[in-house]
Amino acid sequence: MAAHQRLRGRDLVDFSDYTTEDVHALLKLALVLKEAQKTKFPHAILGGQTLALIFDKASTRTRISFEVGMAQLGGHALFVPGETSQMGRGEPIEDTARVLSRYVDGIMIRTFEHATVQRLAEFASVPVVNGLTDDHHPCQVLADVLTLLEHTGRLQGLTVAYVGDGNNMAHSWLQLAPKLGIHIRIAAPAGYLPNADIVEQAKRDAIRNHSQVLVTTDPQRAVENADVIYTDVWASMGAEAEAEHRKRIFSEYQVNSALVRWANPNYLFMHCLPAHRGEEVTAEIIDGEHSIIFDQAENRLHAQKAVLCALMADAGAFGEE
Numbered sequence: 001m002a003a004h005q006r007l008r009g010r011d012l013v014d015f016s017d018y019t020t021e022d023v024h025a026l027l028k029l030a031l032v033l034k035e036a037q038k039t040k041f042p043h044a045i046l047g048g049q050t051l052a053l054i055f056d057k058a059s060t061r062t063r064i065s066f067e068v069g070m071a072q073l074g075g076h077a078l079f080v081p082g083e084t085s086q087m088g089r090g091e092p093i094e095d096t097a098r099v100l101s102r103y104v105d106g107i108m109i110r111t112f113e114h115a116t117v118q119r120l121a122e123f124a125s126v127p128v129v130n131g132l133t134d135d136h137h138p139c140q141v142l143a144d145v146l147t148l149l150e151h152t153g154r155l156q157g158l159t160v161a162y163v164g165d166g167n168n169m170a171h172s173w174l175q176l177a178p179k180l181g182i183h184i185r186i187a188a189p190a191g192y193l194p195n196a197d198i199v200e201q202a203k204r205d206a207i208r209n210h211s212q213v214l215v216t217t218d219p220q221r222a223v224e225n226a227d228v229i230y231t232d233v234w235a236s237m238g239a240e241a242e243a244e245h246r247k248r249i250f251s252e253y254q255v256n257s258a259l260v261r262w263a264n265p266n267y268l269f270m271h272c273l274p275a276h277r278g279e280e281v282t283a284e285i286i287d288g289e290h291s292i293i294f295d296q297a298e299n300r301l302h303a304q305k306a307v308l309c310a311l312m313a314d315a316g317a318f319g320e321e
Contacts (some may be wrong), residue, residue, distance in 0.1 A: 127311035
């Protein structure tokens with residue numbers, strides 16, 4: 001059985017239960033699917049299948065990349081706005097999971113509480129993919145490491161410095177980086193550091209994979225000699241009311257010319273988008289020669305297609321039995 005086929009029927013809620021081998025299988029599959037798309041090679045691996053897309057949060061990249069991805073894979077994506085469905089009127093997530101499982105072959109959900117995705121996955125009989133929650137963004141970080149692999153030719157031994165809010169992106173980096181041998185450093189203000197339990201698990205994974213984890217309040221310490229500098233908005237969706245307060249708290253965590261001087265001279269800059277130029281990053285950095293933000297954005301398509309194929313496709317779709 002091919003490595004990616006071990007994932008058939010599973011969920012991607014976050015990367016806590018994915019092994020290093022699982023992630024490498026997804027990355028390898030993403031590269032194959034990207035080449036197929038670029039060379040216009042037909043790859044209707046999910047022909048006849050339907051993916052439900054549940055959105056409780058606004059989206060540009062997530063919705064479009066999943067819809068386009070399913071179309072390229074020969075399947076169909078069904079957009080389900082949370083506020084216009086029965087979920088928006090209080091239907092239990094357990095009932096939604098059971099009903100949708102009778103209609104569709106997979107479910108992607110973009111919502112607020114991580115527990116919602118966990119409950120959906122528990123009661124659905126089809127694969128569930130987390131398109132973003134307040135705690136994790138696994139599809140984005142998978143696209144990010146795919147992008148780094150393409151730009152550097154390696155993952156083992158890279159140092160990624162994440163500067164900003166200890167949010168869902170910080171958590172996903174902490175989950176994935178140590179499993180791939182990437183050194184991960186998180187710099188955030190006191191009171192905005194990542195979840196302590198996720199940090200502790202990351203340290204355990206790092207020991208097994210000979211990588212390092214650093215969580216600090218000092219952005220300079222995080223960025224020093226780093227190969228990659230990563231940031232995100234200071235006020236994520238759901239925290240907009242705190243935006244002005246957060247601007248004051250995070251002002252020393254802006255990625256600017258002064259901060260990047262501490263990094264590897266050939267550093268790469270990454271941002272999951274959307275970005276607020278002049279807040280978490282200056283225009284000269286995000287629009288400069290070190291920035292690979294649009295490669296990241298494109299790779300959402302290819303990484304997510306790999307996830308969908310690995311979780312949803314049957315063996316025959318890959319020419320395997």
